[in-house]
Amino acid sequence: MINFSTRVLLRQYAPSLDRLQWWKALTGKKIDNNLPLRFLILAALFFGVTIIPANLWTGALTPVLVTREIVMSYSVPVYAPDLDGKFWNQTWTPTAKPSPPYRSPMGAFSYTPAYDRGGSMINTAAGIIFDKDNTTSVPRSDHTGFTYSTRSFGVGAAVGLVPLDPGDTYSQYSSFTYNETGYSTSVDCSFNASSTWIVHPPQDPVNQTETPYVPNVYMCQGSTPDNGQDWFLQYSISDDAELQDSNIVAIMAHRNHTAPNENGIVAIATGSGKYAQFNNTQCSITFTPTLCQVDVDLDASTFSVYNMSTAPDMDPTANPDATFNDWTCTNLPQAYENLNSGCQAYQAQGQVGSGNLATRALRQLVDLSTIDASLRQSALGEMFLSDLANEQLYRQLHASSALSDSDVILYSVEQGIRSILDDTLLTFASTQIMIMNATTNTSTTVPAMLTVYGVQFGTKTYIYLTFTFNALLVLCLVHEALRTRAWKHLPLFNYNDIKSVVITSSMGGKAVADEVAKAHGKKDSTWTADPKDRIGGDVRVQLRHNRDTGFPELVLAAKHGQASDVEKSPWLTTEEEQGRGLLVRQKAPYVQVGSLDEGPDVSPCGSLLETGFGRGAYTGEDDRLR
Numbered sequence: 137m138i139n140f141s142t143r144v145l146l147r148q149y150a151p152s153l154d155r156l157q158w159w160k161a162l163t164g165k166k167i168d169n170n171l172p173l174r175f176l177i178l179a180a181l182f183f184g185v186t187i188i189p190a191n192l193w194t195g196a197l198t199p200v201l202v203t204r205e206i207v208m209s210y211s212v213p214v215y216a217p218d219l220d221g222k223f224w225n226q227t228w229t230p231t232a233k234p235s236p237p238y239r240s241p242m243g244a245f246s247y248t249p250a251y252d253r254g255g256s257m258i259n260t261a262a263g264i265i266f267d268k269d270n271t272t273s274v275p276r277s278d279h280t281g282f283t284y285s286t287r288s289f290g291v292g293a294a295v296g297l298v299p300l301d302p303g304d305t306y307s308q309y310s311s312f313t314y315n316e317t318g319y320s321t322s323v324d325c326s327f328n329a330s331s332t333w334i335v336h337p338p339q340d341p342v343n344q345t346e347t348p349y350v351p352n353v354y355m356c357q358g359s360t361p362d363n364g365q366d367w368f369l370q371y372s373i374s375d376d377a378e379l380q381d382s383n384i385v386a387i388m389a390h391r392n393h394t395a396p397n398e399n400g401i402v403a404i405a406t407g408s409g410k411y412a413q414f415n416n417t418q419c420s421i422t423f424t425p426t427l428c429q430v431d432v433d434l435d436a437s438t439f440s441v442y443n444m445s446t447a448p449d450m451d452p453t454a455n456p457d458a459t460f461n462d463w464t465c466t467n468l469p470q471a472y473e474n475l476n477s478g479c480q481a482y483q484a485q486g487q488v489g490s491g492n493l494a495t496r497a498l499r500q501l502v503d504l505s506t507i508d509a510s511l512r513q514s515a516l517g518e519m520f521l522s523d524l525a526n527e528q529l530y531r532q533l534h535a536s537s538a539l540s541d542s543d544v545i546l547y548s549v550e551q552g553i554r555s556i557l558d559d560t561l562l563t564f565a566s567t568q569i570m571i572m573n574a575t576t577n578t579s580t581t582v583p584a585m586l587t588v589y590g591v592q593f594g595t596k597t598y599i600y601l602t603f604t605f606n607a608l609l610v611l612c613l614v615h616e617a618l619r620t621r622a623w624k625h626l627p628l629f630n631y632n633d634i635k636s637v638v639i640t641s642s643m644g645g646k647a648v649a650d651e652v653a654k655a656h657g658k659k660d661s662t663w664t665a666d667p668k669d670r671i672g673g674d675v676r677v678q679l680r681h682n683r684d685t686g687f688p689e690l691v692l693a694a695k696h697g698q699a700s701d702v703e704k705s706p707w708l709t710t711e712e713e714q715g716r717g718l719l720v721r722q723k724a725p726y727v728q729v730g731s732l733d734e735g736p737d738v739s740p741c742g743s744l745l746e747t748g749f750g751r752g753a754y755t756g757e758d759d760r761l762r
Contacts, residue, residue, distance in 0.1 A: 139163040139632065140623045141616055146679040147627060150693030154673035160631055170667040189605055194598075202592040203310050208302045210584035212294050212316045213568035215451055215493065223247065223571065224564060225453065225492050227461035227481055228499040230368055230506070238571045242297060243278035245570040247496065249563040250503035253277045258508065258515050261555035262522035273438070277559060278566060282432075286440045287554075290561025291318035291428045295439055297569050302586050313431050314584035317447045319494065320426040321557045323550040325402075325419035327542065333358035333388050333403040335370065335381055356386035357468045360401050360418065362394040365465040367479075368506050372407065382409025385517040387505040389498040391462065391490050392420070399423045399490040400498045402553060411517040413524075417549055421498065421557070423489035425449040454491030459483045462495055497560040501553065516552075523548035629679055629688050640679070640690045647692035651675050 142159045145151075151159070158175040161168040162182060171179060218225035226235075226247055234248035244252045256277040264274060274284040280296025294316075300309060338352040357367035366388045372381045384407035392398045400421035406414055427447040432439040453460040460483075467478030484495070508515035527548045594602075617623070630636050641648065652672035656663050659671055678693040 137613055137616055139630070140626055141620060143630065144620050144623055144626050146629070146631070147625060150676040150678040152674050152676050154670075156631060156677065157673075163632055172670065172673060189602065189609075193602055197594055200592050200595055202590050203587045204590055206302060206586050206588060208300070208312075208584050208586050209581040210294065210300070210312070210314050211298045211569075211581055212291075212314070213565045214580045215568065217452060221461065224496075224568060225460060226496070227463070228496055229463050229481065230366075230479075230502070238567070240570060242280055242570070245278075245563070245567040247564060247567055248500070248503065249277075249560055250500040250507065253559075253563060254504050254508060255515070257556050257559045258504065258519045260559060261552045262519040263526065264523070264551060264555045274555075277563065282437050282439060284441065285438050286442070288558045288562045289318040289320055289426065289428050289441050289443070290558055290565060291316040291441055292430045292432075292439055293562055293565035294569060295430070295432050297566060300586065302588070308589035309434050310587040310589055311431065311433050311435070312584050312586040313429065314582050315427055315429055315444065316582065317425060317450045318428050318441075319423040319489070319557075319561055320428075320443055321554055321561075322422045322424070323402075323419050323554045323557075324422075325417055325546040325550050325553075327416050327546070328361075328403075328418045329416055331358070331360075331403060331405070331416045331418060333360060333366075333386075333405045335384050335386055335405050335407050337381075352381070354381055354384060354407070355469075356384070356388075356405060358388070358403070358405070359468075360388065360390075360403050362392050362401055364388075364390050364393055364401065365468055366390065366502070367465065367468050368502070370506070381407025382411070383407070383510065383513045383517070385411050385414065385505065385514040385520070387501045387516065389421075389501040390464075391484065391495045391498065395420070396487070397422070399487070399494055402498070402501060404549070406517065410521065411514060413545055414517070414520050414549060417546065419550065419553060421553075423494040423497075425454075425489060449488050449491065451491035451493040453486050454488050454494070455486045456488075458486035458491070460486065460492040460495075462492075463499075493561070493564060497557050497564070500560045501556060504556070519552050520549055523552045527551075627679060627688065637690070640688050643682070643685075643687045644677075644680075644689035644691040648675060648677060648690070651692055 138159070142163075146156075154172050154175060157168060158171055158179060161171060161175075161179050165183070165186070167176070167179060167183065169176070215224055221227055224247055226232075234251045235246060237244040237246035237252045239245075246252050249257065260274060260277065274286075274288070276282055276284070276296075278296070282292075282296045284292070300312065302309075334356075336355040336357065338354055351371040354370045354372060355367065356370050357365075359365045368386070370381075370384045370386055372383045384405075386405045387402060388405075389400060389402045392401045398420040400423070402417075402419040402421060404414055404417040404419075406412055425447050427444045429442045429444050430439060431442070449455070452458060461481045462484035463479065464482055465479035469477060484492075504516060524545060527544055531544070620626075629640055652663055652675055655671045655675070661671065663669065663672065676693045677690050679688060680691055681688050
């Protein structure tokens with residue numbers, strides 16, 4: 137466009153030689169260091185602008201990994217009626233034998249996780265300080281490979297167990313989000329020096345000196361402030377007669393019978409030794425039904441759970457009109473001979489946050505207490521010690537001293553109990569999916585937002601900028617085409633072609649050379665053909681067609697549109713130029729080169745032109761004749 141427009145302009149406008157050199161640099165897409173500074177700066181700016189489209193096209197065509205959100209349905213567990221008490225609505229008793237777990241490649245699933253996953257649950261709780269560590273990675277106790285970066289609140293069980301099914305359109309998933317109702321479990325612990333839940337010495341102590349490594353049997357029994365009573369046996373052995381009960385950590389946990397705002401109560405009794413700092417601890421438990429947002433990162437196999445708002449209880453037995461079977465003791469055994477007296481099942485009234493699900497979750501603490509102890513140490517006791525060490529280390533690193541030593545101990549106990557309860561509720565939900573779905577519908581679908589991977593060519597910003605820039609270029613092209621009437625008077629002469637320039641300049645005579653020599657004479661200098669010469673750069677030239685010969689000539693011009701008096705001669709009009717085929721003939725929307733008319737036998741250039749062109753007239757075209 138620049139080439140065509142300036143070639144048309146060369147017939148009407150007398151540019152200086154510097155300007156003509158600048159035009160050549162622009163159309164040749166080349167920085168010419170021999171240009172005057174002002175033209176060099178303009179050329180640099182021009183090329184800087186022309187580089188922009190290439191960069192924009194790069195951004196507009198570069199493949200970019202993008203994501204797209206689609207709405208789908210996802211299955212979450214529900215607790216359908218279990219009137220026979222075979223599944224989640226089983227009645228807990230201290231002597232009931234747990235049902236065999238359902239085993240699959242994803243792990244073992246049952247409604248008594250203390251027996252099947254107790255070690256995993258305790259190990260998880262031993263390393264967690266949820267309120268402090270935002271980078272916590274909590275492994276699930278199944279084989280799905282997913283981990284939590286927050287508390288689970290008992291939700292997210294379907295992740296890894298229920299496959300995604302967005303249809304056949306998508307195959308690469310990034311993440312998804314859905315809502316599920318769980319329990320926001322709060323634990324508030326304190327020391328009660330008058331607690332009656334204690335570890336009683338054995339009735340028939342073994343003489344460790346005479347019979348080494350034979351355990352003593354301890355009775356753990358008592359009551360809680362809500363008048364709840366319980367008991368179970370613990371075993372311990374020690375070479376030190378004063379620390380024979382050192383491995384005992386006994387936990388009693390049940391639903392609260394008296395406080396309407398507290399769903400459960402936990403009491404801890406220990407023997408002497410390293411666990412004694414946790415003795416006489418009592419905790420109130422509250423299960424608040426909460427709608428949670430589950431954010432799953434499928435690439436990292438992690439997900440986070442966030443509380444959103446309170447929600448209806450997902451446990452049907454938590455309805456105030458419902459009942460379920462619970463276990464209670466009215467009289468505690470006084471001797472080993474009458475252990476089974478005074479305890480029985482009873483009909484418990486439903487209460488929000490205190491149905492059979494919450495009650496069974498509390499009872500898993502009791503089961504862990506009775507089955508985890510070895511003759512040398514307690515796994516629960518080691519868990520509490522680990523949580524305490526984690527909290528003390530955190531406080532040392534962060535120079536925190538807001539809590540007393542006893543408060544730090546209680547806080548650590550709260551963290552451990554809360555982790556076990558969350559893990560238990562999560563296991564119940566996982567078991568609903570894996571076991572009950574085989575016999576009845578125990579899941580429902582909820583809306584989920586799935587993020588899928590895709591490839592996009594370019595980004596919107598670059599695409600819009602490229603479109604805008606190209607649109608401006610097209611507008612400029614249209615404007616120039618209209619202004620020049622589709623380059624109607626475009627001469628065949630092309631200043632980019634050295635042949636055209638040399639011959640057309642020689643056609644114009646010596647006036648240009650004489651003007652340059654005259655300018656150098658005023659400066660007492662000589663023309664040396666140095667491209668950097670600035671003296672001759674102000675000489676103006678113009679393209680004209682000689683009437684006599686029909687040849688195009690680059691002639692000296694005094695000013696725009698007027699040839700020098702030295703070079704004045706009759707010039708062809710535009711119509712005559714068109715008639716002789718000296719201009720490019722237009723055939724819209726294409727540009728077509730016109731034909732050559734025969735010129736006179738004799739040319740001003742003598743035998744050179746006679747030999748080079750024969751009877752054809754030289755038109756200034758770059759590649760028409762050789």
